[in-house]
Amino acid sequence: MKHSISGMLLGAALAIGATSGAVAQDKTIKIGVLTDNSGLYADLGGPGSTVAAQMAIEDSGLAAKGWKIDLISADHQNKPDIGSAIARQWIDVEKVDIFMDVLNSGVALAVNNIVKEKNSILIDTGAATSDLTNAQCSPNTIHWVYDTYMLANSTGQALVKAGGDTWYFLTADYAFGHALERDTAAVVVKSGGKVIGTVRHPLNTADFSSFLLQAQASKAKVIGMANAGGDTTNTIKQAAEFGIVSGGQKLAGLLLFITDVHALGLKVAQGLNFTETFYWDMNDGTRAFSKRFSERMKNKAMPSMVQAGVYSGLIHYFKALEAMGGNPHDGAKAVAKMKEMPTDDALFGQGTIRVDGRKLHPAYLFEVKKPEESKGPWDYYKLIGTTPGDQAFRPLSESACPLVKK
Amino acid sequence: MQALFAQLLVGLINGSFYALLSLGLAVIFGMLNIINFAHGALYMMGAFVAYFLLNNDYLSIGYWPALIVAPIVVGIFGMILERTMLQWLTGLDHLYGLLLTFGIALIVQGVFQNYFGSSGLPYAIPDQLKGGMNLGFMFLPVYRGWVVIFSLVVCIATWFLIEKTRLGAYLRAATENPTLVRAFGINVPRMITLTYGLGVGLAALAGVLSAPINQVRPLMGADLIIVVFAVVVIGGMGSIMGSIITGFALGVIEGLTKYFYPEASNTVVFVLMVLVLLVKPTGLTGRAA
Numbered sequence: 001m002k003h004s005i006s007g008m009l010l011g012a013a014l015a016i017g018a019t020s021g022a023v024a025q026d027k028t029i030k031i032g033v034l035t036d037n038s039g040l041y042a043d044l045g046g047p048g049s050t051v052a053a054q055m056a057i058e059d060s061g062l063a064a065k066g067w068k069i070d071l072i073s074a075d076h077q078n079k080p081d082i083g084s085a086i087a088r089q090w091i092d093v094e095k096v097d098i099f100m101d102v103l104n105s106g107v108a109l110a111v112n113n114i115v116k117e118k119n120s121i122l123i124d125t126g127a128a129t130s131d132l133t134n135a136q137c138s139p140n141t142i143h144w145v146y147d148t149y150m151l152a153n154s155t156g157q158a159l160v161k162a163g164g165d166t167w168y169f170l171t172a173d174y175a176f177g178h179a180l181e182r183d184t185a186a187v188v189v190k191s192g193g194k195v196i197g198t199v200r201h202p203l204n205t206a207d208f209s210s211f212l213l214q215a216q217a218s219k220a221k222v223i224g225m226a227n228a229g230g231d232t233t234n235t236i237k238q239a240a241e242f243g244i245v246s247g248g249q250k251l252a253g254l255l256l257f258i259t260d261v262h263a264l265g266l267k268v269a270q271g272l273n274f275t276e277t278f279y280w281d282m283n284d285g286t287r288a289f290s291k292r293f294s295e296r297m298k299n300k301a302m303p304s305m306v307q308a309g310v311y312s313g314l315i316h317y318f319k320a321l322e323a324m325g326g327n328p329h330d331g332a333k334a335v336a337k338m339k340e341m342p343t344d345d346a347l348f349g350q351g352t353i354r355v356d357g358r359k360l361h362p363a364y365l366f367e368v369k370k371p372e373e374s375k376g377p378w379d380y381y382k383l384i385g386t387t388p389g390d391q392a393f394r395p396l397s398e399s400a401c402p403l404v405k406k
Numbered sequence: 407m408q409a410l411f412a413q414l415l416v417g418l419i420n421g422s423f424y425a426l427l428s429l430g431l432a433v434i435f436g437m438l439n440i441i442n443f444a445h446g447a448l449y450m451m452g453a454f455v456a457y458f459l460l461n462n463d464y465l466s467i468g469y470w471p472a473l474i475v476a477p478i479v480v481g482i483f484g485m486i487l488e489r490t491m492l493q494w495l496t497g498l499d500h501l502y503g504l505l506l507t508f509g510i511a512l513i514v515q516g517v518f519q520n521y522f523g524s525s526g527l528p529y530a531i532p533d534q535l536k537g538g539m540n541l542g543f544m545f546l547p548v549y550r551g552w553v554v555i556f557s558l559v560v561c562i563a564t565w566f567l568i569e570k571t572r573l574g575a576y577l578r579a580a581t582e583n584p585t586l587v588r589a590f591g592i593n594v595p596r597m598i599t600l601t602y603g604l605g606v607g608l609a610a611l612a613g614v615l616s617a618p619i620n621q622v623r624p625l626m627g628a629d630l631i632i633v634v635f636a637v638v639v640i641g642g643m644g645s646i647m648g649s650i651i652t653g654f655a656l657g658v659i660e661g662l663t664k665y666f667y668p669e670a671s672n673t674v675v676f677v678l679m680v681l682v683l684l685v686k687p688t689g690l691t692g693r694a695a
Contacts, residue, residue: 038519038524038625039524039625040524040525040625041524042519042523042524042525043523043524043525044525046524173668173669199668200668200669201664201668201669201671202668202669202671202672202673204629205671205672206620206626206629206630207420207619207620209416209419209420209550210413210416210417210661210664210665210668210671211664211668213409213412213413213416213544214409214665216545217408217409217412229524229525230524230525230526230621230623233525233526233621234620234621237528237619237620237621238619241531241538241547241549241550241619242538242545242547243537243538243545243547247545259523259525260525262525263523263525263526263527263528263621264528264621265528265530267528267530268528268530298520298521299521299522299523301523
């Protein structure tokens with residue numbers, strides 16, 4: 001009897017040991033792509049981001065090694081309150097481990113707080129505001145693709161150097177537009193230029209003629225568009241109509257995506273200068289990925305830098321998890337591991353993730369080709385300058401991020 | 407002061423889109439008693455049909471023929487909608503028509519978005535209307551001037567058709583008392599179908615007009631339709647002249663807001679709607695039901 005009791009105890013102990021062993025090697029991951037699936041940013045992120053995430057899961061080869069990876073997606077409709085509600089539900093009910101894309105700065109800043117509070121992970125590839133790695137930085141967030149400081153630093157500086165020393169801003173009236181205008185204005189002033197006016201328009205405006213007339217009347221040499229997506233395409237199209245560029249003023253696309261150029265057509269978009277960190281036609285690696293991506297898209301679109309970032313960010317995340325051996329549910333720990341490891345993938349090349357969560361890689365200044373220079377569909381960009389990763393983004397010495405020890 | 411005049415003119419240009427769209431809505435509401443929420447989607451279809459006509463390898467129909475062909479194509483689509491779905495709602499509460507047309511709008515927009523994405527397709531300004539003139543106080547693109555004149559003509563022609571011709575009289579009579587009009591040997595259901603086709607055609611025409619100015623996007627109508635509804639409500643539901651005048655007036659007011667306080671330019675129309683409804687619940691020119 002004594003024997004059987006001790007045997008049972010032993011058996012029980014073994015069983016507990018076995019289950020705790022299984023917990024130690026928990027290999028289930030849930031990825032949530034939170035994006036604009038139906039509004040004015042849906043082409044540059046949206047369903048394409050989910051396709052990119054799916055490709056990253058397949059290419060990681062983790063499934064063959066016994067990992068179970070789930071992917072879900074939702075539409076935040078560009079509304080911070082809706083985005084927050086989905087984020088809470090995803091963490092509490094769906095047990096989502098990592099948020100991808102999260103474009104729209106307003107939504108991103110809201111989700112950033114929730115992710116920190118709940119110790120999840122946000123790899124933001126879509127939002128522009130540099131606050132994500134500055135004043136509002138978090139041990140749970142990595143800002144992957146670009147930010148307003150980098151855009152301002154690259155495009156803004158190049159244009160001031162080229163003689164555009166007076167600026168007028170057309171700004172989308174929410175977190176993103178304000179951040180982009182603030183960062184660009186700082187660069188303009190620092191480079192010896194002057195900001196002579198600003199007009200703030202509501203998000204998703206169809207008609208820009210009133211604002212363009214005000215910009216035209218200001219006689220500024222450069223009209224900086226601190227907006228994105230459908231707002232930018234409509235601005236560019238209507239600026240052409242009002243003879244802004246032919247009248248001698250320069251139109252600066254501070255944030256432009258390849259999907260916007262495609263939507264405008266080269267006839268209207270030609271000659272625009274702007275900055276991106278990814279272009280499908282850079283090298284064999286980007287071309288191979290983009291071709292596979294485009295085949296999966298309904299309208300055969302090439303990937304935007306936001307979508308490419310989703311792929312690149314997840315590939316690095318998977319590498320970090322593999323190095324950790326399992327247990328992906330402690331967000332801050334996984335992010336710390338990701339910061340430890342250098343990044344390397346076919347899309348963005350080699351890079352690093354800084355202590356404030358800023359991913360570093362080169363920034364490219366592009367010019368849109370003339371229609372006669374383009375050899376086919378999606379052949380749109382000419383590379384005119386490259387800024388190395390360590391110079392493109394805000395230096396840590398200027399950072400207000402509490403994670404940066406000074 | 408110069409800038410102010412420029413804003414007035416730009417407001418008038420936007421107002422002509424509001425007027426064309428609200429005119430179609432008013433015609434449909436006045437004659438069929440249906441609150442046509444699909445109007446924005448049909449406006450978008452007009453722009454897309456123009457795009458397809460231009461970029462089809464076999465047709466390659468430019469802007470000018472598209473101004474006639476696109477409204478006819480979309481108008482026929484509208485008449486099919488009326489025959490297959492809307493006609494069953496005759497005599498029911500407004501709410502049913504609103505829900506049905508709202509559903510149709512969502513489906514149409516969803517299908518277009520699925521295939522063409524959200525950022526839209528390019529459509530160039532026709533060569534004859536390129537360029538602009540310097541008016542001294544502003545640079546007026548020729549195309550925008552054309553839009554104002556053309557929509558004014560269409561608005562007045564539609565008003566004349568409905569208020570001053572025999573056909574219009576039949577129509578108005580048929581909405582007052584269909585049984586009696588039918589007794590005179592007039593095919594009332596066919597008249598209703600044609601009227602819906604006319605209203606839809608006006609929406610599609612506005613779509614073609616707007617294609618060279620705005621991107622041809624699946625959501626271009628959805629963004630506009632709420633404002634246009636506000637215009638119709640302010641003008642008085644179903645009043646033809648009311649919606650024309652209010653359309654132009656609101657375009658101007660919105661333009662001025664963009665000048666004095668741009669942040670409020672998307673909401674000013676609704677503030678006005680609230681004010682008008684508080685003072686005169688039937689709208690500016692509407693009659694009590």
